[in-house]
Amino acid sequence: MRVTVCRKAHFNAAHRLYVKSWDDQKNEEVFGKCSNPHYHGHNYELIVNVTGTLDPVTGYVMDMKVLKDLIKAEVEDAFDHKNFNEQVPEFTDLIPSAENIAVVIYNKLFPHLDEDKTLEVVLYETPRNFVKYSG
Amino acid sequence: MRVTVCRKAHFNAAHRLYVKSWDDQKNEEVFGKCSNPHYHGHNYELIVNVTGTLDPVTGYVMDMKVLKDLIKAEVEDAFDHKNFNEQVPEFTDLIPSAENIAVVIYNKLFPHLDEDKTLEVVLYETPRNFVKYSG
Amino acid sequence: MRVTVCRKAHFNAAHRLYVKSWDDQKNEEVFGKCSNPHYHGHNYELIVNVTGTLDPVTGYVMDMKVLKDLIKAEVEDAFDHKNFNEQVPEFTDLIPSAENIAVVIYNKLFPHLDEDKTLEVVLYETPRNFVKYSG
Amino acid sequence: MRVTVCRKAHFNAAHRLYVKSWDDQKNEEVFGKCSNPHYHGHNYELIVNVTGTLDPVTGYVMDMKVLKDLIKAEVEDAFDHKNFNEQVPEFTDLIPSAENIAVVIYNKLFPHLDEDKTLEVVLYETPRNFVKYSG
Amino acid sequence: MRVTVCRKAHFNAAHRLYVKSWDDQKNEEVFGKCSNPHYHGHNYELIVNVTGTLDPVTGYVMDMKVLKDLIKAEVEDAFDHKNFNEQVPEFTDLIPSAENIAVVIYNKLFPHLDEDKTLEVVLYETPRNFVKYSG
């Protein structure tokens, strides 16, 4: 019996979107005000969905406290109140678009899950813009 | 690498649910107060989910501004503050149920997406009633 | 000891905004697409706030079930799935703007409350536009 | 043409998480404060998603009023303002974790749906913790 | 210059509403299913509003981290995952209605605030029922 357990988390951060090898004009054309060199920022809302087998003794797919602590250690402590471009190593050579941030979160969380689990990451950049990635 | 990008939009409109070939009594039996001949209306909340390949240069699946403008042109400008039964041509011979509105939105948006993209439309008729369609 | 108890309710309806003595052009100028002669509609979210003295025996300001039933009888049953302009008598000669709907709701509910109570009505026409009236 | 219709519902209840054959210390270790012998409780938010064929005459997958009444009869009337461990027979020998409650809801609703329908149950235990089950 | 700072918090708990000196029938008449002797429960959402003078140096009315920690110590640690009737001393002889819980929270928080501050407590028992108290 496969069930999905879902946990919401939150962090806020600054970023800018730009390709280093492009000049300002091209970055402005492609990324608009998201390429502002002085940065802007977001309250990111994260939903982590883990699908696995229901344990018949505990009634758990996995302990939600373990999942909460994993998200805190791997995501919130690493990203909260940070500047993605300047202070988060994964984005030194990677544009911190919502898509890429979701992929990075997936890659940080997945190795910590048991083998039978599958993972989906949903990341809200704003209440109107969000992305999903499941490997 | 396939990622889904999601965009919320909004419009409000009037409608009534009824089958033209049925009499008032049968429409009332099947559709209840939704068949009120004087119409009623809703704030429709729309979520458009587009799945595609992540561009390694821009970090985008597609430019969300392009998606936002597409939704505005095809959906919001066509439906907002309108009466579905009287003023939206797609519903001249089609009941404007939430299900049918979602299918119509899918059919209006899909031809504008690149070939490698897949599409899902989620439409809230009220905060408690909503529908999903993905082709 | 004065405490406020608050109850949310919901109805949806059609309306149009126009002054009967004005021509179409002037109504269009003042009310824009809200004056569409074929109507449009909304999911109205209502919050009713009643302030009164805390009963030391029951711990209640008033029984929320009584408040819920009052809102149902006076507001939801009267407005839900209706056309304000055509089917709600209070709006025969009154523009069904959010402001006026809130005032009408206040005037319908207030006489049913005990003398020591005060009332505030909050009415959401959309998630982004709402009004408040407290007599 | 397959479309999904979704309906939100609500109930609140008390529960505790514990394995009857374990002593208090082990239950405390595994379930933490969720094993409090005096119970705690939640406002459960339920989303029921039914996928089926769109009826070309009515524009319905199924009548949402029928779905609403089914959820009320099978879930809300059975669980609302109850203690899962003490008053809901399905949980006499089953831990009322969010996962198990979702599975029980699925099993109560599914037999009432037409054969061509599929079902997904989403259950929020808190705004930050929720589960999904689709058989 | 007076500004209000607001902080949301969360706890969940079990309770029942009943007057000890009344028999079961009278409690059932007055409190309905809320008087269930086996308890039921809620996810309580709390908003704490503190009004005070804006500090011209820090731009703060009060440090929100201090407010967050105060709410955690006085409210969340005391109430979360508890049974109000059985495990929270303030309710040994006081009905744990939303109104009374809000008053108790006010009385627990207010003495910790500086003299120039005023306080309002908003407590959601469900998303549709909530109360406000400001002393």
Added chain:
Amino acid sequence: MRVTVCRKAHFNAAHRLYVKSWDDQKNEEVFGKCSNPHYHGHNYELIVNVTGTLDPVTGYVMDMKVLKDLIKAEVEDAFDHKNFNEQVPEFTDLIPSAENIAVVIYNKLFPHLDEDKTLEVVLYETPRNFVKYSG
């Protein structure tokens, strides 16, 4: 007859909290991670409440489209996707705390309102932290 009309708006921006005349250690002590020299950011949600006399002809306190355009011109265009410390002149010598941003918004909007109007600004820095200012 006085009624309040309320309009929600949105912008996102980067900021840091620090007193220029303090050293890094003191800023860190007072503002914690909010003083990160590389900035962080937020999705700010704004609610603007205008109270005035109900016009008996139009049923309006003020045209919500005018209010929407005023908020866009004075707030969204000035703050959206900006760095408060570096790019918004009002904050050259003022800490961009939520409190100060709310006061600045009030001072920008108020002169544009008719004399009989009063104004309240509510600003959410995160879904859990928000402030209110009414002059």
